[in-house]
Amino acid sequence: MSMGSMLIRLREEKGLTQADVAAKLGIKRARYNAWEHDIAKPRVAMLNQLANFYGVNPDFLLGFESHTPLPEWATAKDKRDFKKMLEEDEVVMFDGVPISDVGKQRVMDVLTGLFWEAKQMNKRKK
Known part of the structure; x- marks a missing residue:
């Protein structure tokens, strides 16, 4: 799944519009739209802000891990x-x-x- 698809999914799970997310991140909606459509990628600092906003690990947004967190007891x-x-x-x-x-x-x-x-x-x- 692409980063854009993940951003769409996370945003829709929260019931937000692109404008809502952009406002909360302090960016223009067009920039956020470009990320959702995989036209552009956020810089590292913004990737971390996105991850914090959505409550996921940055690795999840990059496609390296599942949305479901690993349990603490897992070896x-x-x-x-x-x-x-x-x-x-x-x-x-x-x-x-x-x-x-x-x-x-x-x-x-x-x-x-x-x-x-x-x-x-x-x-x-x-």
């Missing part, structure tokens, strides 16, 4: 296992049709939560 091995699972580059299909990047990201977010829940349950059994 380094747990994180490696999960990363390996996510890196399998299989086409995600629904009813025989490939799903969109946005749909795939939503599926991955749900799988992320389920993975950590199952991992925690397994650890409690030991």
